[in-house]
Amino acid sequence: MRRVAITGVGAISAIGRNAAEFAASLRQGRSGIGPIESADSSQLRFRNGAEVRGYCHQPYFDDRRADFMDRFAQFAVIAAREAVADAGVVWTPELRETAAIVTGSCVGGQSTEDIGFHEVYKLGHNRVHPLTIPKTMANAGASHISMEFGITGPSFTISTACASAGHAIGQAFWMLRTGAAELAITGGSEAPFSFGILKAWEAMRVVSPDTCRPFSKDRRGMILGEGAAMFVLEPLEAARARGARVHAEIVGLGMSSDACHITQPSPDGAARALRAVLRDAGLAPEQIGYINAHGTATPANDPAEAAAIRCVFGAHAGRLPVSSTKSMHGHALGAAAALECLAAVTALRDGVLPPTANFSEFDPDCDLDVIPNQAREAQVEYALSNSFAFGGLNAVLALRRA
């Protein structure tokens, strides 16, 4: 079994147009949450989101190329380009054939679909734009990445709601570890700011009317986010041999399903995923020095997650910093686990643990060290990134400092 290195990172999000800006925002505890711009929020119960403000497909894509891509697919390619450039990948015909792409997305190009359905249902037009299907499909991100770099190896997309990118990165990690691929581009992308999608989230009554306050007693729900984060994975030995910079290692993936309820989280299911990742990585609970939480700031998630962490880590949970960076980049659904994995990688690499922003009041039901509001300097050897999706499908990644 091979060790797996992250040699390239890329991101676009509400708190930065690239990975360096993203890291700087986390360090400063700067939130990207603000009034929603890219959809009409006047008929919504909530007003705020974590958008990539002022985004335009230029200078990233010329008009004709952009015609073929929903915003979520554009984000996927933008982040992948940065990750590939960062890794300094030297493409050969052999590498293109043995490289894999595994992306995560929850809603895919539903924003494009929403516009098309508005045309037929509301405006009474008799036809929908012919690119609606190829723009909407959730695998469009992976497909456009494959065309961008001429990658002809195994490529696919995983859709497990808010854990999509966690499962995707985990599968890419396992493919590298077992020798099923020699390089992988993996992560997640999402762009859910479309009126129909926002109305659906409103109906669930889980979106906060103001901001996202994970683990805080006065939390009132999640804030939707968008963006992408992508990683280049390589076998550690090969990365070292070519003198590549290693941001961090991926050392474990733990998965579980709650088999319980379609939306309510189960502490048992989360705990099983946490135990599974420790087993996969061969780690003891005491070796973990930081957890990037799922931390949605809904009334239900945060106490369930805290209970799961308490259950698995026992006394060590009292000394284990846990933060939710959703307080800054929002809940980017199928991209969430990718942005949060990048936050954990950044924490290990730079020795700075990102805070839980917007935290105002301790909640005894979330009795954890949540790094309130101020980033913290700490050299940590191992970190976890939690993702516990609607539908009860859970994925936790384990990372090691390079």
Added chain:
Amino acid sequence: MSDELIQRVLKVIATSKRIPLETVTIESDFQQLGIDSMDAVEILFALENEFDISIPDEEVRAVRNVRQMCEGVEKLIAAQAADAAANQ
């Protein structure tokens, strides 16, 4: 509270949750009826359609039983009627 309003609320709950109408009374609480958070969100949606009202999130946070739900609906209908009168 009018009997008519109560009966309409009980019917919405029974229909949404797909349980016999006679199992739902003004004295029932959600836990007794097996109504979890997602069921409750569906019932609110059905109530909004039934009474043509909009139920804000903050109105529902503390609602745990059928009586509170009926009182909340009554309040929102009254507020809506007052608004309509003021706008005439």
